[in-house]
Amino acid sequence: xxxxxxxxxxxxxxxxxxxxxxxxxxxxxxxxxxxxxxxxxxxxxxxxxxxxxxxxxxxxxxxxxxxxxxxxxxxxxxxxxxxxxxxxxxxxxxxxxxxxxxxxxxxxxxxxxxxxxxxxxxxxxxxxxxxxxxxxxxxxxxxxxxxxxxxxxxxxxxxxxxxxxxxxxxxxxxxxxxxxxxxxxxxxxxxxxxxxxxxxxxxxxxxxxxxxxxxxxxxxxxxxxxxxxxxxxxxxxxxxxxxxxxxxxxxxxxxxxxxxxxxxxxxxxxxxxxxxxxxxxxxxxxxxxxxxxxxxxxxxxxxxxxxxxxxxxx
Amino acid sequence: xxxxxxxxxxxxxxxxxxxxxxxxxxxxxxxxxxxxxxxxxxxxxxxxxxxxxxxxxxxxxxxxxxxxxxxxxxxxxxxxxxxxxxxxxxxxxxxxxxxxxxxxxxxxxxxxxxxxxxxxxxxxxxxxxxxxxxxxxxxxxxxxxxxxxxxxxxxxxxxxxxxxxxxxxxxxxxxxxxxxxxxxxxxxxxxxxxxxxxxxxxxxxxxxxxxxxxxxxxxxxxxxxxxxxxxxxxxxxxxxxxxxxxxxxxxxxxxxxxxxxxxxxxxxxxxxxxxxxxxxxxxxxxxxxxxxxxxxxxxxxxxxxxxxxxxxxxxxxxxxxxxxxxxxxxxxxxxxxxxxxxxxxxxxxxxxxxxxxxxxxxxxxxxxxxxxxxxxxxxxxxxxxxx
Numbered sequence: 089x090x091x092x093x094x095x096x097x098x099x100x101x102x103x104x105x106x107x108x109x110x111x112x113x114x115x116x117x118x119x120x121x122x123x124x125x126x127x128x129x130x131x132x133x134x135x136x137x138x139x140x141x142x143x144x145x146x147x148x149x150x151x152x153x154x155x156x157x158x159x160x161x162x163x164x165x166x167x168x169x170x171x172x173x174x175x176x177x178x179x180x181x182x183x184x185x186x187x188x189x190x191x192x193x194x195x196x197x198x199x200x201x202x203x204x205x206x207x208x209x210x211x212x213x214x215x216x217x218x219x220x221x222x223x224x225x226x227x228x229x230x231x232x233x234x235x236x237x238x239x240x241x242x243x244x245x246x247x248x249x250x251x252x253x254x255x256x257x258x259x260x261x262x263x264x265x266x267x268x269x270x271x272x273x274x275x276x277x278x279x280x281x282x283x284x285x286x287x288x289x290x291x292x293x294x295x296x297x298x299x300x301x302x303x304x305x306x307x308x309x310x311x312x313x314x315x316x317x318x319x320x321x322x323x324x325x326x327x328x329x330x331x332x333x334x335x336x337x338x339x340x341x342x343x344x345x346x347x348x349x350x351x352x353x354x355x356x357x358x359x360x361x362x363x364x365x366x367x368x369x370x371x372x373x374x375x376x377x378x379x380x381x382x383x384x385x386x387x388x389x390x391x392x393x394x395x396x397x398x399x400x401x402x
Numbered sequence: 403x404x405x406x407x408x409x410x411x412x413x414x415x416x417x418x419x420x421x422x423x424x425x426x427x428x429x430x431x432x433x434x435x436x437x438x439x440x441x442x443x444x445x446x447x448x449x450x451x452x453x454x455x456x457x458x459x460x461x462x463x464x465x466x467x468x469x470x471x472x473x474x475x476x477x478x479x480x481x482x483x484x485x486x487x488x489x490x491x492x493x494x495x496x497x498x499x500x501x502x503x504x505x506x507x508x509x510x511x512x513x514x515x516x517x518x519x520x521x522x523x524x525x526x527x528x529x530x531x532x533x534x535x536x537x538x539x540x541x542x543x544x545x546x547x548x549x550x551x552x553x554x555x556x557x558x559x560x561x562x563x564x565x566x567x568x569x570x571x572x573x574x575x576x577x578x579x580x581x582x583x584x585x586x587x588x589x590x591x592x593x594x595x596x597x598x599x600x601x602x603x604x605x606x607x608x609x610x611x612x613x614x615x616x617x618x619x620x621x622x623x624x625x626x627x628x629x630x631x632x633x634x635x636x637x638x639x640x641x642x643x644x645x646x647x648x649x650x651x652x653x654x655x656x657x658x659x660x661x662x663x664x665x666x667x668x669x670x671x672x673x674x675x676x677x678x679x680x681x682x683x684x685x686x687x688x689x690x691x692x693x694x695x696x697x698x699x700x701x702x703x704x705x706x707x708x709x710x711x712x713x714x715x716x717x718x719x720x721x722x723x724x725x726x727x728x729x730x731x732x733x734x735x736x737x738x739x740x741x742x743x744x745x746x747x748x749x750x751x752x753x754x755x756x757x758x759x760x761x762x763x764x765x766x767x768x769x770x771x772x773x774x775x776x777x778x779x780x781x782x783x784x785x786x787x788x789x
Binding site: 120123124125126128129133172175176177178179181182183184185186189190192193194196197200201307309310312313315316317320323324351360361362363364366367368369370371373374377381387389392 | 436439440441442445449493496497498499500501502503505506507509510511512513514515516517518520521522525539613614616617620621623624627628658660661662664665666668669672675679682685686687690
């Protein structure tokens with residue numbers, strides 16, 4: 089593997105995977121603490137009809153209309169879930185299940201009828217992602233990194249994901265106090281006059297934007313894995329919100345790199361065809377979380393067992 | 403539009419039978435996880451089937467040079483779905499992570515593993531035409547008669563098992579402590595219920611696809627819940643809704659081969675759900691809007707009666723409310739009914755105020771009837787809202 093090959097094939101995929109994983113993990117911290125990890129799952133299904141409508145109106149796969157469509161679809165879904173909870177008195181899980189499956193089904197049917205074969209907007213693609221297909225044509229060696237003509241050729245997902253990741257990080261820093269209080273003590277937040285509802289709606293919009301920006305590149309499943317696994321792993325390791333967020337970012341970067349390596353490089357070394365990178369990153373994230381659940385110093389399963397047996401009289 | 407209604411060949415009839423029975427079984431079995439507030443556990447189970455399907459395919463391919471047998475793939479699906487279910491339970495019970503995180507983790511990691519295995523499948527020589535794609539979104543169009551019979555038979559078995567254990571399952575949903583006292587092991591009942599769910603989810607993958615099969619066990623129970631509070635009626639209705647949407651969806655999508663069956667079935671079920679949401683006499687939008695109007699009107703009359711009793715001047719809206727209730731005659735004088743009603747309203751109001759002062763906590767509980775209907779009759783707690 090030459091440096092040029094690395095910059096063309098592996099570097100863009102790696103950068104995309106890292107950016108997407110970090111953005112999702114950042115938002116996921118709030119979801120996991122609010123017991124809303126499945127909102128990530130629901131949102132990434134419910135955006136489908138919005139994306140299709142955005143595509144139909146704009147006529148191409150531009151990010152703007154798709155994003156707008158996705159956000160509108162998610163707000164509709166959130167409203168519908170609220171309605172079902174209040175009016176039909178369904179428990180949140182069932183309400184979410186009804187809404188997101190129906191919206192996803194509507195999106196699938198729209199793709200098959202309205203959009204037809206005009207684009208590569210197909211459902212399997214949305215599930216699997218196309219990490220391997222993002223190539224940076226042009227670079228030959230490190231000097232290309234300073235060459236504006238070659239830099240202009242980087243896959244469009246990279247600047248988009250960079251903007252989204254930075255925006256998510258900025259919002260987390262700016263609204264840190266609000267997020268913290270509304271998550272841990274909603275009643276205190278209410279009594280302080282914080283707008284719990286707007287934080288919740290903002291969170292859902294952030295989930296939608298992160299999901300849409302990421303899943304074109306890495307697929308829905310990896311998005312859901314990144315919303316859940318790195319924050320959950322960090323949650324096993326620490327009790328402090330700030331360290332949990334930093335840890336989850338580190339873990340996200342780590343599993344993205346390890347997963348990509350395990351999918352693309354390890355099989356190549358053994359002379360085998362490469363594996364699905366998005367799926368492999370999710371698997372590595374699962375392994376990391378399993379290790380944390382078993383061996384975490386304080387909250388891990390082993391530590392708890394040891395404490396339990398130590399507490400028993402000999 | 404004629405191709406909407408393809409001629410019913412023998413094969414189509416068998417496929418519709420299979421899909422219909424599957425729909426009934428999913429609707430029936432889904433009721434129990436719905437009532438135990440665990441609707442989304444099926445999301446984890448259904449996604450967790452993918453690695454099993456891919457592994458079973460690879461196994462079959464390695465041993466017999468052919469991996470597409472539905473029985474083998476379904477067995478693989480059940481095995482890994484079962485592991486996924488155990489994983490959710492272990493994370494929920496043995497770590498500090500909550501159930502939603504457990505479900506999210508299991509569904510995405512297992513599915514990710516499935517994707518990795520699928521990429522292995524793609525690279526084998528059986529690769530491209532493995533047809534495993536139909537397990538994602540479902541395709542009855544490619545279903546053989548044998549496969550349809552298998553689905554029908556397994557669904558029937560699930561239905562029979564459920565009806566044998568029906569009373570116990572109901573007990574486990576509504577009063578697990580009592581079930582325990584009767585000598586049932588909660589763990590085993592949980593396993594039996596989730597196991598049935600697993601069987602139905604796995605057998606339905608081929609027809610509905612694993613992304614949307616969970617709708618088959620969530621939407622029919624939720625739709626049936628609009629119409630009844632009685633368990634056996636709810637289960638029956640849920641089965642009927644599931645069966646009807648499966649048959650209708652399979653029938654429509656058989657005419658459009660590129661329309662994924664799962665999506666059409668879910669949209670039909672969603673339509674039936676929406677009918678309930680709109681028209682249900684107790685939880686529907688229309689009934690709720692009507693009862694809100696009634697409550698508002700009754701509250702307007704009550705306020706007006708208080709004004710009347712304490713001889714305050716009446717604003718036009720109060721006059722209108724009192725007139726329509728027959729408490730005010732055309733001249734503007736209180737009728738005898740109005741005098742009596744205003745005295746009652748004043749007495750109730752004072753009694754309520756006294757009660758609030760003496761038992762503030764209890765009063766707060768009683769006043770909080772949220773969006774539900776106030777108790778029947780003009781009892782103070784019902785007629786007097788938090789003011």
